[in-house]
Amino acid sequence: MPVLTRLIPSPVVVDIRGGALDDLAGLLADQRISSSGKLAVAISGGSGRSLRERLSPVLPGAHWYEVADGTIDSAVRLADEIKGNRYDAVVGLGGGKIIDVAKYAAARVGMPMVAVATNLSHDGLCSPVATLDNDNGRGSYGVPTPIAVVIDLDIIREAPARFVRSGIGDAVSNISCVADWELAHDVKGEEIDGLAAAMARQAGEAVLRHPGGVGDDAFLKVLAEGLVLTGISMSVAGDSRPASGACHEINHAFDLLYPKRAASHGEQVGLGACFAMYLRGAREESLLMVTTLRRHGLPVLPEEIGFTADEFVQAVDYAPQTRPGRFTILEHLNLSTDQIRDAYADYAKTISS
Numbered sequence: 001m002p003v004l005t006r007l008i009p010s011p012v013v014v015d016i017r018g019g020a021l022d023d024l025a026g027l028l029a030d031q032r033i034s035s036s037g038k039l040a041v042a043i044s045g046g047s048g049r050s051l052r053e054r055l056s057p058v059l060p061g062a063h064w065y066e067v068a069d070g071t072i073d074s075a076v077r078l079a080d081e082i083k084g085n086r087y088d089a090v091v092g093l094g095g096g097k098i099i100d101v102a103k104y105a106a107a108r109v110g111m112p113m114v115a116v117a118t119n120l121s122h123d124g125l126c127s128p129v130a131t132l133d134n135d136n137g138r139g140s141y142g143v144p145t146p147i148a149v150v151i152d153l154d155i156i157r158e159a160p161a162r163f164v165r166s167g168i169g170d171a172v173s174n175i176s177c178v179a180d181w182e183l184a185h186d187v188k189g190e191e192i193d194g195l196a197a198a199m200a201r202q203a204g205e206a207v208l209r210h211p212g213g214v215g216d217d218a219f220l221k222v223l224a225e226g227l228v229l230t231g232i233s234m235s236v237a238g239d240s241r242p243a244s245g246a247c248h249e250i251n252h253a254f255d256l257l258y259p260k261r262a263a264s265h266g267e268q269v270g271l272g273a274c275f276a277m278y279l280r281g282a283r284e285e286s287l288l289m290v291t292t293l294r295r296h297g298l299p300v301l302p303e304e305i306g307f308t309a310d311e312f313v314q315a316v317d318y319a320p321q322t323r324p325g326r327f328t329i330l331e332h333l334n335l336s337t338d339q340i341r342d343a344y345a346d347y348a349k350t351i352s353s
Contacts, residue, residue, distance in 0.1 A: 043064060166266030195334040
């Protein structure tokens with residue numbers, strides 16, 4: 001008998017609206033995630049403290065754990081601290097680092113994890129991946145998808161605008177990532193999951209073409225939904241392929257070559273996506289991407305994040321080494337350093353004219 005349907009790993013509930021944080025306890029009880037209210041809540045030592053003061057009265061059964069940083073050591077430490085306490089769930093309350101630490105810790109002790117995002121800096125809040133710093137730099141670790149995602153738009157508006165801008169760059173880069181995946185399918189015969197590709201691409205397109213800005217609730221909701229859909233697309237695909245292509249290789253190269261100077265993840269992948277689309281000959285799409293990122297205050301040239309043209313060329317040249325086995329437009333073209341320099345000069349001239 002043919003398989004007529006498939007199960008898609010996704011959160012039980014996604015709550016994106018103003019005031020969502022105030023209803024967190026009720027949501028967890030209604031969804032039978034935690035009827036007892038016994039939760040392990042991971043927070044940062046900074047902004048997390050004010051949220052703890054706000055939520056403690058409505059989460060009387062919660063135990064609060066301050067997370068020092070986004071390292072594998074912090075994630076293991078959190079897992080050791082919560083182990084054996086019979087919590088209903090682990091809640092990651094904060095930005096990407098806190099959520100990734102909580103995802104890894106919850107996976108390690110076999111508990112469901114709830115992601116409560118306080119900013120929209122990247123698509124990791126709902127992904128089946130925890131990105132954590134380790135002794136060798138940074139690693140990606142497979143984890144279950146969060147059982148619930150809560151995004152309070154009132155809290156998002158309070159975060160610095162640069163976090164929203166970073167999320168915009170990450171979401172828009174999906175378009176380049178899916179194009180790389182389709183290229184790998186056409187040239188290398190790599191299997192492509194049409195549903196995962198559609199989810200990631202449409203998430204990127206929705207953000208790319210929305211007329212609103214970072215202070216607009218309607219736009220913030222579309223961005224939040226896009227980042228959640230991107231995370232689910234990775235669960236559907238079984239890896240990061242729908243949201244990781246040449247642009248992310250360039251991002252990793254920046255992080256590895258210039259670790260103390262690297263910009264935000266979303267700034268780097270957005271810039272990388274504009275250039276990758278230009279390399280593949282999709283000039284109109286690249287220029288639309290450039291126009292949108294500029295409108296939101298994101299960089300489209302390396303000089304806008306403190307890098308020279310030569311440093312950008314070095315990053316692009318090194319980028320394929322960051323993800324051995326992944327096939328993107330960079331591996332396909334296999335450009336020499338001089339060819340990358342010429343292509344970048346042409347890109348910079350085109351978008352500046």
